[in-house]
Amino acid sequence: MPHHTTLVAALTAALAALPSAQAGMYLRSSPVLQLDAKNFDSLITKSNHTSIVEFYAPWCGHCQNLKPAYEKAARNLEGLAKVAAVDCDDDANKALCGAHGVQGFPTLKTFRPGKKPGKPVVEDYQGPRTASGITDDVVSKINNHVAKITDKDVDDFLAKEGPKALLFTEKGTTSALLRSVAIDFLDVIKVGQIRNKEKGAVERFGIESFPTLVLVPEGTDSEPIIYDGELKKNSVVEFLKQAGEPNPDPAPAKSKDGKKKQKDESKKPKDETKAKADEPEPEPEEAPEASSSASSTAENAASTMIPIKPVSSTEMLQEKCLQRDSHTCVLAIVPSDDSEKGTRAVESLSKLNAKYIHGKRHLFPFFSVPDSIGTELGLRKALELSGEVELVAINARRKWWRHYEGDFGLESVEAWIDAIRLGEGDKKKLPKEIIVEKVAQEKPAEESSSEETRATDPEAEVETEAPQPAEEAESAHDEL
Numbered sequence: 001m002p003h004h005t006t007l008v009a010a011l012t013a014a015l016a017a018l019p020s021a022q023a024g025m026y027l028r029s030s031p032v033l034q035l036d037a038k039n040f041d042s043l044i045t046k047s048n049h050t051s052i053v054e055f056y057a058p059w060c061g062h063c064q065n066l067k068p069a070y071e072k073a074a075r076n077l078e079g080l081a082k083v084a085a086v087d088c089d090d091d092a093n094k095a096l097c098g099a100h101g102v103q104g105f106p107t108l109k110t111f112r113p114g115k116k117p118g119k120p121v122v123e124d125y126q127g128p129r130t131a132s133g134i135t136d137d138v139v140s141k142i143n144n145h146v147a148k149i150t151d152k153d154v155d156d157f158l159a160k161e162g163p164k165a166l167l168f169t170e171k172g173t174t175s176a177l178l179r180s181v182a183i184d185f186l187d188v189i190k191v192g193q194i195r196n197k198e199k200g201a202v203e204r205f206g207i208e209s210f211p212t213l214v215l216v217p218e219g220t221d222s223e224p225i226i227y228d229g230e231l232k233k234n235s236v237v238e239f240l241k242q243a244g245e246p247n248p249d250p251a252p253a254k255s256k257d258g259k260k261k262q263k264d265e266s267k268k269p270k271d272e273t274k275a276k277a278d279e280p281e282p283e284p285e286e287a288p289e290a291s292s293s294a295s296s297t298a299e300n301a302a303s304t305m306i307p308i309k310p311v312s313s314t315e316m317l318q319e320k321c322l323q324r325d326s327h328t329c330v331l332a333i334v335p336s337d338d339s340e341k342g343t344r345a346v347e348s349l350s351k352l353n354a355k356y357i358h359g360k361r362h363l364f365p366f367f368s369v370p371d372s373i374g375t376e377l378g379l380r381k382a383l384e385l386s387g388e389v390e391l392v393a394i395n396a397r398r399k400w401w402r403h404y405e406g407d408f409g410l411e412s413v414e415a416w417i418d419a420i421r422l423g424e425g426d427k428k429k430l431p432k433e434i435i436v437e438k439v440a441q442e443k444p445a446e447e448s449s450s451e452e453t454r455a456t457d458p459e460a461e462v463e464t465e466a467p468q469p470a471e472e473a474e475s476a477h478d479e480l
């Protein structure tokens with residue numbers, strides 16, 4: 001194949017030009033964990049965490065194409081699951097790739113710890129080759145060792161031996177973050193979650209906002225410690241460390257049975273409680289709404305809001321979002337009288353707004369659009385929107401729009417916004433009739449310019465234009 005030779009030559013030249021590059025496709029600084037035949041077992045097979053592994057060859061075009069999405073998935077999943085890669089072109093790894101039945105590049109496989117240590121459940125990843133597709137699939141495969149607690153069984157939970165961590169939450173599903181924390185502290189700290197509607201426990205612990213994490217250290221009369229940091233993986237782990245060391249991952253090579261010596265000394269023998277099966281079975285099918293890349297971060301923003309701007313006139317909406325050269329706008333079309341869904345949609349956007357502004361991340365602007373204005377501009381008709389509340393993203397300049405479908409909750413809205421940012425997900429053609437020629441600027445210059453800075457998010461514009469690897473992905477296999 002002459003074109004492989006060319007690729008190899010080009011690659012060799014590129015590598016020579018980049019002093020920091022390695023022979024593999026990923027740089028040392030990449031968030032993707034780089035594996036070889038030596039460390040594969042300890043990092044993947046024997047891990048208590050879920051992983052996805054890409055078997056690739058550096059010369060393979062589809063592997064190169066996947067790289068940005070894969071690195072993005074690795075960042076999304078940081079601390080939650082492992083995103084790893086094996087260079088099958090390296091002679092030292094050929095047997096490993098062969099043993100995993102790799103026949104083309106890239107091959108993606110997920111490894112979920114099974115009942116027997118060291119014998120993970122391995123599945124081919126066949127989903128879209130996008131950051132969110134990969135993230136969602138891996139998140140859905142993070143084992144769930146988090147117990148669901150209610151007022152009825154909270155006493156039993158607290159009476160269990162050893163320290164306990166309890167998350168008070170408004171959600172019924174278990175976030176990827178909490179699941180990964182429970183995996184880190186398997187057999188060290190029992191992790192549970194309890195809903196805000198369990199009034200007895202909420203009152204007993206004096207919980208006033210959700211989510212709130214509480215640590216109940218060893219011993220029945222120990223004072224619960226309320227966590228007031230951010231719900232981020234690292235900080236939560238640091239907080240919980242005061243009650244016990246997380247399991248080392250990978251486990252140190254030497255010790256087979258003595259690895260938890262220090263902790264077990266301070267505890268009674270575990271055998272008596274073991275039979276009671278205090279860990280719930282993994283619940284893989286669980287939590288579609290927890291399975292967004294946003295799940296770990298969405299909760300952080302939960303308490304603060306910066307209200308999104310209401311659109312006060314048809315002209316304003318046209319000027320901001322519907323001109324021929326307007327950038328991406330996110331519009332919540334809401335009924336003028338209070339509606340539960342409308343409030344939820346606006347609240348979710350307001351929380352995200354706060355998060356982006358506090359995080360100094362310039363994103364496309366969010367507006368709430370009174371139903372009357374949406375109707376007057378023919379927006380509802382042109383886009384065939386019939387829901388009581390509608391959430392859309394419009395980019396008049398590039399003539400696309402996207403329709404949000406979901407429960408308007410924070411996580412789901414954030415996942416949708418993230419997908420837009422990445423240029424992923426369904427895009428529809430924007431009907432011509434709602435785009436207007438430049439309208440005369442009526443606003444004072446300063447007001448619209450502040451809007452402008454937010455509207456020109458370079459990421460959003462560049463990425464929406466980028467070719468979508470997903471479209472190619474179906475047939476995306478370079479043969480060996």
Ligand SMILES: *[C@@H]1O[C@H](CO)[C@@H](O)[C@H](O)[C@H]1NC(C)=O
Nearest residue numbers: 048186187247248249250251
């Ligand atoms: C996996 O979890 C067990 C407890 O169930 C623990 O003893 C072991 O050290 C963990 N392994 C790793 C690699 O963290």
